[in-house]
Amino acid sequence: MIQLFAFYLFATIVIASAAMVIFARNPVHSVMWLILAFFNAAGLMLLAGAEFIAMLLVIVYVGAVAVLFLFVVMMLDIDFAELRAGFVRYLPLGALVAIILAAELVFAVGAWSAGGVDLAARAAPVVSDKSNIQQIGELLYTRYIFLFEAAGIVLLVAMIGAIVLTHRKRGGVRTQNISKQNQRRPQDATRLVDPGVGQGMEL
């Protein structure tokens, strides 16, 4: 009973906030609705018994990705009049995307009502006495180890690529060398002199 209630609550909020992402006038509000959608999707995952995935969803998407979104969107100087200007020009493309999505939806619902593919036979059986993390870990590090490693390498290459693309060497920048600073001793930096009257001193 309470699961059903929770499911409909989360599902409604996910859909409503996903719609609000598009409808919100203010891009910062859009990102906030997106965060709400992520959060409630995590709630749905919890209901499905995948607590590990739920936590990852919150940590990765809400905690990192959406913060960066917000970061960028806040700093944008958006001209709302200009945003709404190209409506007619983008209408055909938008309509095309909408038609494709609608067709996919119809096919999906049709296939589902026709019985669907028997996924249960292909998926690994759930071992109930083990926690979620252990199950995922055992699958990832034994059966799918090469795919997992390959995904890691792809991410590594993407990371290096991003750094290479954005890295630029600027000349004439003076940076702090902390270990050098820490190694500096008073006797290297200061000198005690006792100049006579009217002699001055050289540095």
Add this chain to the structure above:
Amino acid sequence: MTETFISWGMDPNWAWGVATICGILLIALPLMLSVAMIIYADRKIWAAIALRRGPNVVGPFGLLQSFADGLKVFLQETIIPTGANRGLFLIAPIITFTVALMAWAVIPFNSGAVLADINVGLLYILAISSLGVYGVILSGWASNSKYPFFSAMRASAQMISYEVSIGFILIGVVLFADSFNMNEIVKAQQGHGLGIVNAFGFNLLLFPLAVMFLISSLAETARAPFDLTEAESELVAGYQTEYSSMSFALFWLGEYANVLLMCTLNAVLFWGGWLPPIDWAPLYAVPGIIWLFAKILFFFFVFSWVKATVPRYRYDQLMRLGWKVFLPISLLWIFLISGYLMLTRYS
């Protein structure tokens, strides 16, 4: 607690609900009270280090100072700047405060005395603490003012950076404890050091992680020396500049509740949580909650001590420490720890 309510003749579902609500109140209300007292303690410690008296007028030894401040703030008018984004401006302090309370759900106060004994407790804490940044970002943006905005930018970059190294540090602990469950992590520390000391921190492999975690938790809660988000010499009061009255008080409470949470995490993850420091039977006669509170208070003292003595970091130094020092070291330590465990425990 659910059993008690069932034995009173309640329907099991209702009993569970009532027990959970009672549990939440049992955590949240004492937490608010201790936040008030901890603010007083913070000011007293800070004053003592600076050879001042600190709050000493309201009540005996000034003990009621925080309550007087709270009452004053409560009676003030809530001012919303004209240019502010009203909704987000008001939501921001609520988010900060709520998130600061939420993470306490998985903290074990004694063996089994935990509101939600979930398998992914540590991940839950990571997830919740990563939410805390939204209160700061939103308040900075919604204020529609320069200084709060700078503060929000700084805060988001800082918290994300340090969460990365905190994540790796926690993996080290999880590898040793073999569980994400907070209670299991505490139990795994029993007799960990030479069979007598109940703490991960005494393990030579984990001690550097404990130190890094302490420093990262200072950065994560934006306490001195990493309090660049509220650097009063540059940013007036940071993201709280435009806030007044209860909305300001919520930030204040949330901030200190977060500091307490980080102290608790230090105690639970590295120094044995509710276990006595030494695995010796008579020490177990003292309730676990007292050991935990003693450890929390010790770490809080360290937090205020650092606040009183260490000068503020410059922003690029803060980023350097997070990305170029803590991240590589914690990554290296994951390799060391997993290598060590493969050799000893799993070979």
